[in-house]
Amino acid sequence: MGARAQYVVVANGAWQRYYSHWAAERVVDDLLPGPAAATRCFRANREIDEWLDDVWCEGAALVDHDRRILLWFAFADSWADHIAARAVLALTWPGWDVRFAHDGMGDLTHHLGLGRSLTRAPGWFETFEPSGFAATESTEPSSVVSLRLPDGSVRAWGSDWEQPIDHLAAGPGLIDLLVASPSTTPALTDMPYGGVHFDPQARTVSLWAVQTVAGIHDWPLPRWENWSLDFRGDDHTQQTRLLPTDFPLPQPPLTAALRRLGDGPATPPPRQRPAPCRRHGCAQSGGHCPCGQPRSADTARTGRSHSGRTVRRAYGARCAGRNGLTTYMVQGWYCALLGLNPHDVTFYSVLPVLRTRRRRLPERGAGRSWRAVSRRSSPRRC
Incomplete structure (x- = not known):
């Protein structure tokens, strides 16, 4: 399982390759903020010394800062989604030659002077003899x-x-x-x-x-x-x-596709009102319960308050620097261990998620909601 993506960053005459096991579906979202943010994002992934092939690589991007060229490919849900992504990238990458890599990994390796067949075995293009052709009756053909x-x-x-x-x-x-x-x-x-x-x-x-x-x-x-x-x-x-x-x-029209780009998976959730204290059932405007302990939305979910950055999504910390990268690596390791997709998991801190997720797994088939399990597995404190 996975949605493998490969990134290449070219700068000062040298290039490095990076790999993500789950990010193929969000290549466009990682590129939208522009060259600097995308480069930081890609370099926060694991650096590798090998190439993925056309079978395993479902999304990729090559950022060439020396020649100001962007090559990328990823699967689009529709024609409108692809055209909308092309239009927005042309605006957020001003002065760059933004190209869709129709030849997949072949375009990336060709750009680096390595040829198009680097990741392809001889005779890789398979032909077949069709026994017939039946036109589809669908109004949305491929x-x-x-x-x-x-x-x-x-x-x-x-x-x-x-x-x-x-x-x-x-x-x-x-x-x-x-x-x-x-x-x-x-x-x-x-x-x-x-x-x-x-x-x-x-x-x-x-x-x-x-x-x-x-x-x-x-x-x-x-x-x-x-x-x-x-x-x-x-x-x-x-x-x-x-x-x-x-x-x-x-x-x-491209209106819906453009709106989906604006509401990408990296958008943080809306601010919520302070959650009530579990012990007293109160929630005052200052976020304090009668026992004097501060309350916040983070405490309501995890049962503990902590200082520093709150990581709302697994990939939200990817571009957040050294501390965010450490958190992202721990969360990615844990999701890989349990076979979870990081896009489907919401993280508020590392340790509460580990404790909650470990207790959730045996009870998935017991008909209990994840909110109930999370409340039961979190320590009771104000």
């Missing part, structure tokens, strides 16, 4: 496939194949299957993750995607010799112009 017929007209299908490049792995034989397949896809309600257009007369393949298409720069791919590739990056407009009028691509 990809859109279009084909120019001999008479010059264009037909289009929605496809549920996982990635756009899977249509290239099927080889040119897929074209004959497309011709024999009825176009049954209804009008789309959301943008796909990518699209492929075949023009057999011009022997040209056009492809666009908002996700990684590993191997796209190793053209020609197996069985596509004597064909030319028109790779459009994440620009869908070329295929949009070619599609028939009864098969338009929708243009969803």
Whole structure:
């Protein structure tokens, strides 16, 4: 289990690699604050001397301070999420060349002059012989496939194949299957993750995607010799112009995607009112109970008050400096030991979480809520 991410920081002619076991889903969130904050964030992770491959690495970023280039890739929940991330990064990284690494790890190693095949074994690109092609009836297909017929007209299908490049792995034989397949896809309600257009007369393949298409720069791919590739990056407009009028691509607004970026996982929880004292059931405006002990939201959850920084989320301390890094390492070690995802765990301090979590595990199936278990496992003090 995990969501592995790799980071590369280039500065003063040297580069270092860092690794996170759970941060692939938040690569964009770590990049949003800008170059300085992202660099501190990446350097707070474990430094390693090896490369992840395209199978295990689900997100990555390369920050080149010497050439002011940012390369990154991560899975986006939708087309709008990817476009919104690109737009915001262009604003928070002014003066930088911000690029999406469509070739995955190949783009990162190529940028460092190591070639694209460093993390790929010979013959890694697997092809297959499709037995047929059935257009999806979903209004939200993963990809859109279009084909120019001999008479010059264009037909289009929605496809549920996982990635756009899977249509290239099927080889040119897929074209004959497309011709024999009825176009049954209804009008789309959301943008796909990518699209492929075949023009057999011009022997040209056009492809666009908002996700990684590993191997796209190793053209020609197996069985596509004597064909030319028109790779459009994440620009869908070329295929949009070619599609028939009864098969338009929708243009969803970016408002919701931009709002999700603003409400990222690193956003701290709202301030809560002082919790009542467990012994007396009181909560005065000054945060003190009749026994004279100060009360706070931290004490309500952990049963103890402490000075210093309160770590609200496991990853909230990643960029907080040396003390925050120590706390993050302890919390990350404990989550790895129990097989927990740090994104699903809220930390208020180290020791209370260890005590609470250890007592929670045997009682998960007993029908008790986590709040009840936390109250019972915390020391009773005002």
